[in-house]
Amino acid sequence: MTVDAKPVAELPDPRDFGFSVVPEEEIPAELVSLVEEVRSLVDAVAHTKAGAEELTAAREAVAAASDRLKGERHGVGTMIQQSWPDGRVEYGTLTNIVAGPTNAAAPPLRMEAAPEGGLRGEAVLNGTYQGPPGLVHGGWVAALLDQALGSAASAAGMPGLTANLDVNYRNPTPLDAPLEITARVSGTERRKVFVSGEIRHDGQVTAEGTALMVRMNLPGDGGA
Numbered sequence: 001m002t003v004d005a006k007p008v009a010e011l012p013d014p015r016d017f018g019f020s021v022v023p024e025e026e027i028p029a030e031l032v033s034l035v036e037e038v039r040s041l042v043d044a045v046a047h048t049k050a051g052a053e054e055l056t057a058a059r060e061a062v063a064a065a066s067d068r069l070k071g072e073r074h075g076v077g078t079m080i081q082q083s084w085p086d087g088r089v090e091y092g093t094l095t096n097i098v099a100g101p102t103n104a105a106a107p108p109l110r111m112e113a114a115p116e117g118g119l120r121g122e123a124v125l126n127g128t129y130q131g132p133p134g135l136v137h138g139g140w141v142a143a144l145l146d147q148a149l150g151s152a153a154s155a156a157g158m159p160g161l162t163a164n165l166d167v168n169y170r171n172p173t174p175l176d177a178p179l180e181i182t183a184r185v186s187g188t189e190r191r192k193v194f195v196s197g198e199i200r201h202d203g204q205v206t207a208e209g210t211a212l213m214v215r216m217n218l219p220g221d222g223g224a
């Protein structure tokens with residue numbers, strides 16, 4: 001394989017391309033705990049056996065909460081700026097469905113540099129991510145891998161979009177259980193970035209994925 005990657009030392013600032021960017025440390029702690037509470041709410045609603053009276057009261061309380069939050073909003077496409085312990089800066093979307101810190105529908109997954117290279121993260125998916133009984137939906141298994149693989153390319157200085165994703169489901173992925181997600185760049189060819197990763201539970205691989213990320217053209221690197 002031709003190894004001709006051109007990782008950038010520093011990712012371009014999305015502000016330079018007209019995107020709004022929220023530094024992670026500026027997300028209010030109160031919003032972070034509200035997001036956590038809404039995750040619990042979604043799980044509670046999905047599994048409740050409450051009677052009509054309780055359900056009506058809960059709906060009114062939720063409607064009142066929604067009304068309180070109908071003021072100023074972040075636009076779709078707003079980015080989040082996250083800083084790594086080593087000083088590296090990463091950008092993602094604020095409401096990313098897998099990793100977005102303000103998205104209550106996200107598990108969420110946060111990837112960090114792994115000692116062995118690449119990235120490593122942990123996530124627990126509750127019963128609202130269910131496919132087969134007691135198991136994570138296969139589409140969400142793929143989503144976790146897609147995000148982890150994309151993050152690995154980006155963390156290596158080669159951010160891009162997924163052109164192809166292959167997932168092998170080796171063993172059932174359990175709900176309500178700690179999952180370990182690992183990912184790394186395995187090779188490059190022109191703008192193609194090859195990435196691979198795994199999901200493990202209790203040390204056993206439940207799913208493996210490989211993807212082709214096509215690196216975006218970055219200013220100053222020729223984009224070749």
Ligand SMILES: CCCCCCCC(=O)SCCNC(=O)CCNC(=O)[C@H](O)C(C)(C)COP(=O)(O)OP(=O)(O)OC[C@H]1O[C@@H](n2cnc3c(N)ncnc32)[C@H](O)[C@@H]1OP(=O)(O)O
Nearest residue numbers: 091092146147150151154161162163164190191192212214
């Ligand atoms: C931190 C952030 C984490 C984010 C994680 C989440 C990742 C995602 O979910 S991304 C969303 C899903 N993906 C998308 O929406 C992408 C949709 N597709 C596209 O926009 C385009 O097809 C795109 C950008 C992938 C490639 O288009 P373009 O930039 O014009 O590249 P193009 O010139 O066609 O191809 C570049 C190379 O890739 C190859 N390639 C492109 N697509 C494919 C494919 N599907 N399969 C195999 N090879 C491909 C081409 O053959 C070419 O190879 P070579 O260098 O050998 O000639």
